[in-house]
Amino acid sequence: MRVKINVTGIVQGVGFRPFVYRLAVQNGLAGYVRNRGDAGVEILLEGEEQSVQRFLRDLKAKKPPLAQIHDVITTTLKGKNEHAKFAIIKSSETTEFSGSVIPPDIAICDDCLRELRDPKDPRYEYFFITCTNCGPRFTIIERLPYDRENTTMRDFPMRGYCQREYVDPLNRRFHAQTVACPTCGPKAYLTTRDGTLIEHEDPVREAGRLLSEGAILAVKGYGGFHVASSATREEPLQALRRTKHRRAKPFAMMARSLDAAKGFAEVTSKEEALLTSPSRSIVLLNKSGGYALSPLVAPDLHNVGVMLPYTAMHYMLFDRVDDAAFVMTSANPPTQPIVKDNDEAIRMLGDTVDYFLFHNRRIANRCDDSVLRVHGNRQSFIRRSRGYAPAPLMLKEKTERCIVGLGGELNNTACVLQANKAFISQHIGDVENVETRKFLQEATNHLIRLTNSQVEAVACDLHPKFTTTLLAQALAEQNGWQLIQVQHHHAHVAALMMEHAVDELVGVVCDGYGYGVDGSAWGGEILFCTRESAGFERLAHLEKQPLLGGDVATRYPLRVAAGILSRKTDVANWLLERSGHLLHGETEAKLILQQLQKGVSVVETTSCGRVLDAVAAVLGVCYERTYEGEPAMKLESAAVRGKDALNLKPVINGNMLDTTQLIHAVFESIGKASTADLAYSAHAYIARGLATLAVEKALEKGVKAVGFSGGAASNQILTQLMRETVEAAGLRFLVHEAVPPGDGGVSFGQAVVGGFWRF
Numbered sequence: 001m002r003v004k005i006n007v008t009g010i011v012q013g014v015g016f017r018p019f020v021y022r023l024a025v026q027n028g029l030a031g032y033v034r035n036r037g038d039a040g041v042e043i044l045l046e047g048e049e050q051s052v053q054r055f056l057r058d059l060k061a062k063k064p065p066l067a068q069i070h071d072v073i074t075t076t077l078k079g080k081n082e083h084a085k086f087a088i089i090k091s092s093e094t095t096e097f098s099g100s101v102i103p104p105d106i107a108i109c110d111d112c113l114r115e116l117r118d119p120k121d122p123r124y125e126y127f128f129i130t131c132t133n134c135g136p137r138f139t140i141i142e143r144l145p146y147d148r149e150n151t152t153m154r155d156f157p158m159r160g161y162c163q164r165e166y167v168d169p170l171n172r173r174f175h176a177q178t179v180a181c182p183t184c185g186p187k188a189y190l191t192t193r194d195g196t197l198i199e200h201e202d203p204v205r206e207a208g209r210l211l212s213e214g215a216i217l218a219v220k221g222y223g224g225f226h227v228a229s230s231a232t233r234e235e236p237l238q239a240l241r242r243t244k245h246r247r248a249k250p251f252a253m254m255a256r257s258l259d260a261a262k263g264f265a266e267v268t269s270k271e272e273a274l275l276t277s278p279s280r281s282i283v284l285l286n287k288s289g290g291y292a293l294s295p296l297v298a299p300d301l302h303n304v305g306v307m308l309p310y311t312a313m314h315y316m317l318f319d320r321v322d323d324a325a326f327v328m329t330s331a332n333p334p335t336q337p338i339v340k341d342n343d344e345a346i347r348m349l350g351d352t353v354d355y356f357l358f359h360n361r362r363i364a365n366r367c368d369d370s371v372l373r374v375h376g377n378r379q380s381f382i383r384r385s386r387g388y389a390p391a392p393l394m395l396k397e398k399t400e401r402c403i404v405g406l407g408g409e410l411n412n413t414a415c416v417l418q419a420n421k422a423f424i425s426q427h428i429g430d431v432e433n434v435e436t437r438k439f440l441q442e443a444t445n446h447l448i449r450l451t452n453s454q455v456e457a458v459a460c461d462l463h464p465k466f467t468t469t470l471l472a473q474a475l476a477e478q479n480g481w482q483l484i485q486v487q488h489h490h491a492h493v494a495a496l497m498m499e500h501a502v503d504e505l506v507g508v509v510c511d512g513y514g515y516g517v518d519g520s521a522w523g524g525e526i527l528f529c530t531r532e533s534a535g536f537e538r539l540a541h542l543e544k545q546p547l548l549g550g551d552v553a554t555r556y557p558l559r560v561a562a563g564i565l566s567r568k569t570d571v572a573n574w575l576l577e578r579s580g581h582l583l584h585g586e587t588e589a590k591l592i593l594q595q596l597q598k599g600v601s602v603v604e605t606t607s608c609g610r611v612l613d614a615v616a617a618v619l620g621v622c623y624e625r626t627y628e629g630e631p632a633m634k635l636e637s638a639a640v641r642g643k644d645a646l647n648l649k650p651v652i653n654g655n656m657l658d659t660t661q662l663i664h665a666v667f668e669s670i671g672k673a674s675t676a677d678l679a680y681s682a683h684a685y686i687a688r689g690l691a692t693l694a695v696e697k698a699l700e701k702g703v704k705a706v707g708f709s710g711g712a713a714s715n716q717i718l719t720q721l722m723r724e725t726v727e728a729a730g731l732r733f734l735v736h737e738a739v740p741p742g743d744g745g746v747s748f749g750q751a752v753v754g755g756f757w758r759f
């Protein structure tokens, strides 16, 4: 019998061909296996029918751990057998099937870790030891199929035992494209901040020693550079914080081990599973009572981002020091994507760091670390990137047309939706300038090529001036694609609905800003969405509040607070006393007061983020937003040990949750209750108020579920309190687990609306 088998899924770069080879040989079958240009694998089998059947059964049952099989397409061939034995043959460039993709980067496996520490192993202490089961994938691939010459490993011709292992069917590195050793593989080296080589026989451990002693290093990893420093010494952390965009932004850390992480943070079993998974994401952990690292790592926050080492180099950094953790934060200059090239690093990071720990393998695709937090026992993405992208989200149904979503403006991603798969790109960042626009364009094109997608439509935001909207318009024109514009919060709810395969939902969406259908600023919305209607109905929202000074008010929450308070109180003295927290001090405060007196018309917003900002300012928890979400994050941290002391009854006026009353109640209670209790009470008011409204609307509409999305859904207190209210009413409460609730999930939601809902 002769059969041709095409396998789609994640089947390249996961040891699939070696596995097929062994399976075929075991079953006495002849033929071949090869990678294809569409990221799939093609197998030809010749032999007994029984053997072929056994092969097909085991193909799925015994597949390598990292492989994902989506489809196995089998065709019986006529004609005589042509092969005397089974072989792995040269890859074909054929691109016939869509939907396969190469895997994300995978953390070093236990076997490689063991060899790293074994003095008898030829890769003993080699900082880039990998095998078919681990190592970089997405970050090194330039084109398909996944063969060494199509990756940045082509710069390192294999020699000696690397070459022998590569062709040995019994070896773990049989056809492992990232195989390398100290002789033939990438090299690590240290330089000064201007790129001058520092001769050292053990550059990686020397880098660890320098970090421990207080130096700041840029360390090149898989998907880009980290800026690294000690997590206990004040001097390097203070130096890092001297640049404005890093004044208070929390730094992620790499702990030397799980035990070390448990020394300064609380780790639940779910968090432990995420920390140690092959994706090795940053997980936000609550600081423990024994937290003895510098407060400068994550100032004024109750939690801290921690990841575990994911390359041999990371492990080796800790070898000769006893630091529990190092700061290892993405090297993103302000408004720029993560730095990936060596010369780029010297140019852009030379002022920040004392040394560079380089390696000489090029990075094909930038890829930031992923960030997760755990709510109860559910994972919630802050950022879905390294370790996840470009693996697809498998949906429960197929769309007829292939569509690409370009997302919104901040914390952006792109998404290619094809049949029942959504391929979401790595984290792109804030698409506001030429560099990030270019990154978005490249990442999107790469994703389309990697998945062999025949795109027919492009989806984007409703905002007429977003860079992504303009890009979508240009792409639509160039390629003859249909252009579909999706309202920001609608995209959030659509993403949530598709994730849970529900056809209708009352969705609460809370975030900082989204362009409303009327052009005004939305951000605290209750929408009713159905598949049938394709559109959505805005059922309710937070009260509109003034944004004194527009965008300036999002940076200085005192302005928002003053605007709201002035509706019922004379804020003159209050504001003047705090004018030191405004950019231009007293002059600015007086100007604001004049505006308030004259009743000058200002931009208004229903944003939940701005209400949380106002509470943070009234409580003195945060007066300036130096990074995205800062006031709200600090407010949550302040509330963590609080209780609902005010127990306010939500004031609902028709379809609107009153927030003026909330800000006043908090204002009047200062000194009567603790900051923690007041911060918690504010969370409770917003969560219960919105949930009560949503439940009321859901019951009116006969809808069985209420969902929560938007960046504020990363807030654990809001999520938990909303869940209690919704479930107490006998309704299902839906949150995101597979895509970020924040704007990283918008591209997926846009693609869903365009691909499934609107024909």
Ligand SMILES: [Zn+2]
Binding pocket: 108, 109, 110, 111, 112, 113, 129, 130, 131, 132, 133, 134, 135
């Ligand atoms: Zn390995």
Ligand SMILES: [Zn+2]
Binding pocket: 158, 159, 160, 161, 162, 163, 179, 180, 181, 182, 183, 184, 185
């Ligand atoms: Zn070698």
